Amino acid sequence: MNRKELMNFLEKKGLLSPEDSLTMASGKEASSLPLTLSHILIVRDLSEKDEKTLCRRLLAAYDETSPVILLSGEGILRLSLKEMEMRSSGEKETILFDSRKAIRRPAFPWNLEALDSTVHRLLAPGGCPWDRSQTHETLRTYFIQEVYEVIDAIDRGDMDNLKEELGDVLFQILFHAALAEKEGYFTMQDVADGIRDKMVRRHPFVFDKNSTDSTLSAPREWEKRKRIEKNRKYLLSGVPKGLPSLLLTCIIQKKVSSNGIQNLLQSEDLPVEMKDQISRFLEDDREMDREMKAGAFLFELVHYLQEKGIEPELALHRYAAAYMRKLRAFEDYVIEKGGTIPDLSPEETLRLWKDFLAEQPSPLELKTV
Template structure:
């Protein structure tokens, strides 16, 4: 592919940003040399902390709290620099290798920007991306790059997105909804027949098809479910608080009594 010249966009704060990043690198070096806790850490030991920080960022995004997002991004940035510093000590790679690596990857996977490939819409960009990844990694399958450890719901989303990237997808939203109804019916048949193993399999098909339908409606099912989780928690805690004010214990209340407070909780914003 022939490279082409891409315009450079002015950034009046570029020097300030570079200084801030340099400051973080300097502090990381100092902590690694002087702090007993930081000295002790390994790539493996901070892994679980990185996962925790990622979920905290996710929470901040769902809450729409930009100040908290800024804070959590800083925590994650620290972890990225931390991993790179440890690897540098092991003479495996350093932060410049990490940054140049992602830069090279972005240029290679955006030939519609940096070379002569055409991509007029989002679907074309995604299709090019998946085809390039397949060649890069030498995967036998388009789905080979989906991490095995991803939570099942997110994994289903990624599987469907990757399949769509090479054109394996439904044409119309109505077709997907028809599949949802079909899978629900098959689940009910197995559930009513008392076949738990088969019913479990069919329930998985129901969830997979619903995730597919959400994708066609531009709805992120993981975000949608998490919002429902938060809504349920808020309403249930209201039920707990109000029943306690009335001198009642949830364990001793009837479902009808609890439902009275639940309906009131549904009116909360």
């Protein structure tokens, strides 16, 4: 039923009155809805997964005995939050939750004081000899390993392990901050304040009450603000060249695409027929199947290249590094013409790119700029 029909139905059943204030949302918003509203919350078309998400969030803020009204194929059910959490259903449902009738849990704001104290104790005289011998440089491999373990937990859908691995990453962050504090560079508070201030600056359309320009949320505007803030001359300044080649390539392509100049990513060395074949191979409506097909394609490509005596990691890294040099040379070319890429339209950028390519060797032949 549509919104009006639902409202009429709830009023007829005495679950809602015309005077009631309410927020109505869809199940897809279950993970982002504010749960401390002082009026009725109605969430429609909840899948079982979204219902579990909403229930977990409600249980974090309210006692498990708090009442919930559930509309499903079984009719109108009056349940507690705990009963709703235990329930399984294969159909989409609607939930009505009135926080005024619920029992709030006492607020326990989290803090990092105990963990920060633990880190400093390990690094203090009489602490752990191994920890005290570490530097920012010696910890690099451990940081990378912990991040990959987070990714592995996410891929496996293992939330208990994800909680643990996020803790390991957090420990690494506090450890680096503690080392920096010992050396007099900065503290963990500086780190927290710095990232908070950065996010506020980068999101004026959220935090600036006087900002009404919705285009500020566009990726191109985000990149533009970053370049101005960091005083970076080039689009790819700040991209670490030591990244694994596939990750480096993804970052390059995202940064170029976010500036509205996707056409600069078109490889002239790859035949159109091959691009079409790849596109047809990957066509599938199901996201997971598309991902698996893409994985199969990359796996087979790696196998083929190695049979030909080519090291895929080095080949892709070499091409990506050459592209970075090529793009930097193009940006210099644009500056010589009296412009900058952020100020050009995608059409103008593409026209200058074609002019530039006509005067330059291929990316693989381009010398270091």
